[in-house]
Amino acid sequence: MEYKFSDRVQNLKPSAIREIFKYAADPTVVSLSAGNPSPDAFPAKEIAEISQKLLSEDPISVLQYSVTEGYAPLREHIKEYMREYHGSGTDDDDILITTGAQQIMDLSTKALVNEGEVIICEAPSFIGSLNTFRSYNAKLVGVTVEPDGMNTDELEQKLIENPNTKLIYTIPNFQNPSGVTMSLEKRKRVYELAKKYGVMIIEDNPYGDLRYSGESLPNIKSFDEDGIVIYAGSFSKVISPGMRVAYAIAPKPVFQKLVVCKQGNDVHTNIWSQRVCDEFFTKYDFNAHLEKLRKIYTAKAQFCMDLLDKYCAPAITYNKIDGGLFIWCDLPEEIDMPQFCKTAVLNKVCVVPGNAFLTDENDVCHSFRINFSTPTDEQLEKGIKILGKLANG
């Protein structure tokens, strides 16, 4: 059989990160390439407690089919929480529970973007989302990420050049992979530009609750009086990614289309895990849990930056971060970055080459991404020492 795949997937490759995981699976390799929460960060005891209670008190309701929109009390609790703590969401919005935030990218693209239409992305941006957009044959157009977020003049330029733009995709807080946080001024400007050019925004905010320093900035969704922002939130980084529970806050007409698309995608999200998230989110002290996570990660982020200063200067420079799980490292121009990453793997440390995060992977890139949440302190020190040696000769 000669397989005839669709045009959408002809050129689709496995995510470079997931491919790198294959090296990372070698236990002698230090992996700085993942994006997993720290093993210390899971409320495992509480989850076991909640699950046992649900399964003994009302097992059928957690094992039976459920509704596509998601568990109604969880949707209500998220609504209240996001309004109270983040000023995000209005009566014109509704909340859809999804199977990870990745599914929000999939459903939004399916519902809004025809093949060949444009999605404007930060360059660099999260590879998982870029690949989802590609899987619908959307055309990706990149906008440079600066230390205070995407270059908004360039954004307007791209909007003018591409009148068939349907979406602007942004991760405003501690962006993956750059670690950059968008300034308030730019958040407002992105919103105004989207409104002016009749384009929707996907605001992807998986790390928003993981701020280690500086002041929280309002979500772009909090400005949304015009129904143009789809907000993507997730429990992956703050409860458990293995459960795959996330949520979209979307204007009602968009929400309705997302629901229809989700029906055809996986009918509904695992209801057992939705129930567990709901109980943990509402019956336990969720804010105290977040405080605990921030404590763990603040220490780990600082430890990692100290190691970079100690072992990697001057050849490797990096952006200091205020939150999130990633640090973006820059190599001098005379070092061939892809070759550097390959050599690093051969020397038993695994990082993600920066070009993997570009809208065009073939563009030249001198950066790589490291993650500090997954490795132990010992692994971090070992890995970063090797990187420093390789870069500084």
Place this chain on the structure above:
Amino acid sequence: MEYKFSDRVQNLKPSAIREIFKYAADPTVVSLSAGNPSPDAFPAKEIAEISQKLLSEDPISVLQYSVTEGYAPLREHIKEYMREYHGSGTDDDDILITTGAQQIMDLSTKALVNEGEVIICEAPSFIGSLNTFRSYNAKLVGVTVEPDGMNTDELEQKLIENPNTKLIYTIPNFQNPSGVTMSLEKRKRVYELAKKYGVMIIEDNPYGDLRYSGESLPNIKSFDEDGIVIYAGSFSKVISPGMRVAYAIAPKPVFQKLVVCKQGNDVHTNIWSQRVCDEFFTKYDFNAHLEKLRKIYTAKAQFCMDLLDKYCAPAITYNKIDGGLFIWCDLPEEIDMPQFCKTAVLNKVCVVPGNAFLTDENDVCHSFRINFSTPTDEQLEKGIKILGKLANG
């Protein structure tokens, strides 16, 4: 904001069944419209036991990110089981764990079918799959279902008429909604026709283990020496649908594309539930569990058919079933079926109008579908009595 949705979803409507659920939510209405496993059918005690053990022994592994392909031991166990008990799958195939079998339809369509290309479906067929195909702007072409499965002469005719056909979609066992089981001869013929015309088959088999009478017939996948069959299996009807764990057995080149598409869809299926399914499937007596389910449903199916004979003859006729969860009922031509279903709801019994399952919902149809697994015996008797009264006047 005037929302500009993609061409794919412009005409996509919520599934008629899910809409009917809104009536069914009224506790005074007897719902014969669902497809849920019987509350008696869940191994709730065992699931609680397994889950507690996993969460106490190795919590991080069930809560952390996992791989897109699925939990490796579960894939291996399914491979062995399907080869041993169903002669299905070879070394040229691989197994992907999915978030319900619905996701197999989604990923297969994304990977194989361009917009405007044809998927040949049984008419009637499972509405969830039809809507997934529609959500990729595939063109649906229906082939009449006869008492021994789809009309294979008509299938060949349709293949000739539509050279841009990419997939044949079939549910060979106790088809949803018709209850029909495809004969061995037709299974072979469908396979040969797919091979002859260079088209792939999706064999969807959610009910295969729920046979109540007659001899098991081989899966179409068991003939697959040419790598043309994607087999869709699921734990929804035999363990729990709320967990959303299913599996595709696909030729390796197709498997690889499905994996890439799944990465962009939901990264991986809930790993906690994968682990629970794996333990239940391998460390408990799975065949004894299936035997128990067959006992429950054999009694319920027979009870339902007896009620139809008692209360609904002569106006309502139906196909006797050998398995599955559904019975397809036919009204005489002089009764307007959609009107009958509406009147039934007003009289507090909810069934699914047959045209919902057609490739073109506007085609005339004199049938409706009832489900006997979800309602109690009392509800079944009450509901069927009302249907009989309405039909026989």
